[in-house]
Amino acid sequence: MELAEHLAEFTRRDWQTVDVPDEPVRFALVGLGWWAREQVVPALAASDYCEVGAVVSGSSSKAERVRERTEAERALDYEAYHDGEGTDAYDAVYVATPNATHLDFAATAADHGKAVLCEKPMEATVERAERLVERCDAAGVQLMVGYRMHVEPAARRMRELVRDGFLGDPALVEGAMCQDVFATVSPDPDQWRLDPDLAGGSALVDLGVYPLNTARFVLDADPTHAQGTTASPDEAFAGVDEHVSFEVAFDDGVAAACVASQYAQRRDHLTVTGTEGRATLKPAFFGEAQLTVERDDAEAAFSVEPVDEVRAEFDYFADCLLDGRDPGPDGEHALVDVRTTTAIYESADAGERVAVTS
Amino acid sequence: MELAEHLAEFTRRDWQTVDVPDEPVRFALVGLGWWAREQVVPALAASDYCEVGAVVSGSSSKAERVRERTEAERALDYEAYHDGEGTDAYDAVYVATPNATHLDFAATAADHGKAVLCEKPMEATVERAERLVERCDAAGVQLMVGYRMHVEPAARRMRELVRDGFLGDPALVEGAMCQDVFATVSPDPDQWRLDPDLAGGSALVDLGVYPLNTARFVLDADPTHAQGTTASPDEAFAGVDEHVSFEVAFDDGVAAACVASQYAQRRDHLTVTGTEGRATLKPAFFGEAQLTVERDDAEAAFSVEPVDEVRAEFDYFADCLLDGRDPGPDGEHALVDVRTTTAIYESADAGERVAVTS
Numbered sequence: 001m002e003l004a005e006h007l008a009e010f011t012r013r014d015w016q017t018v019d020v021p022d023e024p025v026r027f028a029l030v031g032l033g034w035w036a037r038e039q040v041v042p043a044l045a046a047s048d049y050c051e052v053g054a055v056v057s058g059s060s061s062k063a064e065r066v067r068e069r070t071e072a073e074r075a076l077d078y079e080a081y082h083d084g085e086g087t088d089a090y091d092a093v094y095v096a097t098p099n100a101t102h103l104d105f106a107a108t109a110a111d112h113g114k115a116v117l118c119e120k121p122m123e124a125t126v127e128r129a130e131r132l133v134e135r136c137d138a139a140g141v142q143l144m145v146g147y148r149m150h151v152e153p154a155a156r157r158m159r160e161l162v163r164d165g166f167l168g169d170p171a172l173v174e175g176a177m178c179q180d181v182f183a184t185v186s187p188d189p190d191q192w193r194l195d196p197d198l199a200g201g202s203a204l205v206d207l208g209v210y211p212l213n214t215a216r217f218v219l220d221a222d223p224t225h226a227q228g229t230t231a232s233p234d235e236a237f238a239g240v241d242e243h244v245s246f247e248v249a250f251d252d253g254v255a256a257a258c259v260a261s262q263y264a265q266r267r268d269h270l271t272v273t274g275t276e277g278r279a280t281l282k283p284a285f286f287g288e289a290q291l292t293v294e295r296d297d298a299e300a301a302f303s304v305e306p307v308d309e310v311r312a313e314f315d316y317f318a319d320c321l322l323d324g325r326d327p328g329p330d331g332e333h334a335l336v337d338v339r340t341t342t343a344i345y346e347s348a349d350a351g352e353r354v355a356v357t358s
Numbered sequence: 359m360e361l362a363e364h365l366a367e368f369t370r371r372d373w374q375t376v377d378v379p380d381e382p383v384r385f386a387l388v389g390l391g392w393w394a395r396e397q398v399v400p401a402l403a404a405s406d407y408c409e410v411g412a413v414v415s416g417s418s419s420k421a422e423r424v425r426e427r428t429e430a431e432r433a434l435d436y437e438a439y440h441d442g443e444g445t446d447a448y449d450a451v452y453v454a455t456p457n458a459t460h461l462d463f464a465a466t467a468a469d470h471g472k473a474v475l476c477e478k479p480m481e482a483t484v485e486r487a488e489r490l491v492e493r494c495d496a497a498g499v500q501l502m503v504g505y506r507m508h509v510e511p512a513a514r515r516m517r518e519l520v521r522d523g524f525l526g527d528p529a530l531v532e533g534a535m536c537q538d539v540f541a542t543v544s545p546d547p548d549q550w551r552l553d554p555d556l557a558g559g560s561a562l563v564d565l566g567v568y569p570l571n572t573a574r575f576v577l578d579a580d581p582t583h584a585q586g587t588t589a590s591p592d593e594a595f596a597g598v599d600e601h602v603s604f605e606v607a608f609d610d611g612v613a614a615a616c617v618a619s620q621y622a623q624r625r626d627h628l629t630v631t632g633t634e635g636r637a638t639l640k641p642a643f644f645g646e647a648q649l650t651v652e653r654d655d656a657e658a659a660f661s662v663e664p665v666d667e668v669r670a671e672f673d674y675f676a677d678c679l680l681d682g683r684d685p686g687p688d689g690e691h692a693l694v695d696v697r698t699t700t701a702i703y704e705s706a707d708a709g710e711r712v713a714v715t716s
Contacts, residue, residue, distance in 0.1 A: 169591065171601045172617040174534060178631055227585055227711070229605055229613045233527065243529045245605050245613040247587055255587045255603040257615035259530040265636040265652060267629075273536055278623040294623060351711035353585065 124200025168276025175211025482558025525632025533569025
């Protein structure tokens with residue numbers, strides 16, 4: 001395989017199948033927190049495939065403020081959403097509420113026959129995540145989970161290099177995602193990301209899941225066993241993991257060692273070392289992924305204009321809906337992450353390696 | 359603390375106490391393999407504090423060849439060394455034989471009243487490592503283990519930055535050391551580094567011990583628990599670990615996630631992420647350490663001329679002997695690494711986190 005071939009059209013939308021539609025896919029945005037307002041709304045404003053049809057919040061006034069900004073047709077509170085008001089205004093539902101409420105909002109979407117794009121992690125427990133998948137399956141609606149790295153060109157090119165043997169046999173993965181959540185997301189010590197009931201965990205499920213899931217994606221492999229260690233020295237993180245280190249063994253024999261933190265100097269990378277070479281995403285997960293490849297003593301760093309991963313994620317999902325094919329990563333794929341992070345927490349408590357079973 | 363203060367005299371020998379002696383410390387080099395011949399002999403040729411007094415090998419002809427090159431006073435085979443021939447020709451013994459034989463050669467040195475500089479890992483099992491320490495203690499000879507990163511200026515400056523709070527509270531450590539042992543050390547598939555009886559392990563004890571021990575050094579902390587996963591997909595590594603990933607929990611609450619490989623694209627780094635900053639050694643362990651520090655959005659990469667770590671290690675040891683003080687890392691320090699790597703292997707077999715006990 002030729003490296004140049006992989007990289008000639010680095011940022012190409014190799015998943016795109018349909019032309020710009022006359023009628024964009026209209027989304028109901030459910031949960032208008034930091035991520036939806038700061039990342040998703042601008043991405044959809046720039047999109048030719050998607051638009052905001054409805055905005056849904058626990059707060060009617062917040063919904064109305066965002067409706068004005070987005071020119072959405074409807075602003076709904078949660079009760080109105082669950083009651084099925086305004087379903088004519090949207091074709092699909094984007095769920096970005098606290099993790100432990102994803103099931104409820106996705107189930108309502110399924111009841112209304114709407115396709116679901118659900119933020120990661122899919123839910124706060126394996127049991128609720130499984131029910132979420134079942135509800136969408138039973139209703140026959142498409143379900144995708146928002147792992148935006150799957151449409152990140154640098155990650156897609158890395159996956160191709162691994163698949164085509166550029167690294168030889170992959171042997172070891174390293175990954176990290178660390179941030180100061182108070183600086184990046186919100187200064188509020190009571191934000192839901194630090195609430196064990198609403199978030200189901202913190203550093204691991206909010207951040208560590210990026211290197212975990214992206215490793216699965218680039219290796220095209222799934223975890224068999226996992227183990228980890230958590231620490232929460234600061235008061236604000238009582239009940240959730242502030243820092244986590246974890247190891248995952250994959251079904252192709254590769255092992256990953258990763259760290260994540262909600263309160264540390266920012267860091268993000270994913271590094272796959274093989275018998276003959278290495279591929280590194282760094283930066284990786286904060287929306288500016290860049291790829292570096294090495295073999296023997298040669299190193300090439302590809303400097304490409306970052307794409308808007310959120311826009312690409314929504315456009316890909318819309319492309320699948322318009323084309324009538326199933327989007328991925330789907331619910332079954334995302335369940336593996338929920339089972340793996342649950343295994344890591346269990347391991348941290350029990351001091352044992354835990355099998356990741358389906 | 360001022361960063362400039364830490365770095366103004368980056369490569370200073372902050373451990374040096376004595377002037378260049380009229381009579382350098384004379385070493386017996388025991389074990390004339392790749393490392394001793396290619397790294398140690400040139401380092402001692404350049405040293406003002408040390409010289410080669412005797413060379414000791416299982417092969418008389420190899421010993422004689424190296425004696426000619428080094429102008430050492432004596433060339434000895436192992437029998438002659440154990441019999442105490444030529445002890446007038448050296449003041450101290452450097453042991454660089456296969457790991458599982460360090461005890462025997464160090465014990466003989468102790469019997470002859472010679473100080474011991476023993477290569478890492480100290481021995482192949484905890485029991486033999488403990489006996490090595492006991493023999494040196496009982497004979498009243500000084501024992502140091504060859505963790506050359508302790509005299510590496512970049513690692514020493516990193517330790518100062520951590521100690522002085524530049525990173526805030528250290529939270530997570532990442533580390534890696536990967537090489538192609540056939541390209542770096544020897545193409546021989548039967549080399550002792552791949553022999554379970556002689557080496558007591560491979561990727562972990564030969565390479566992984568670098569990020570492990572250097573993390574201990576820069577954090578000034580010791581492991582409490584360890585876990586790991588090993589893999590040996592290639593035939594040449596039957597019986598030893600070709601690849602390893604491992605996690606270590608330290609007594610200050612920090613966790614480390616590391617990888618090491620004897621057969622992979624070369625890689626080496628040690629990264630400590632704290633609540634307020636980060637310090638990175640990269641390159642780290644192959645003799646060319648460089649330090650990068652980050653805080654908030656600022657990053658400083660210090661480009662300094664690498665020192666000869668092996669020469670510094672011998673000079674430091676000689677300085678201690680000439681000054682009459684005890685060198686470090688000593689046997690008790692190195693025992694912790696042997697206990698930790700043993701715990702990681704036990705964890706890999708048992709699938710459990712293993713306590714590191716003294």
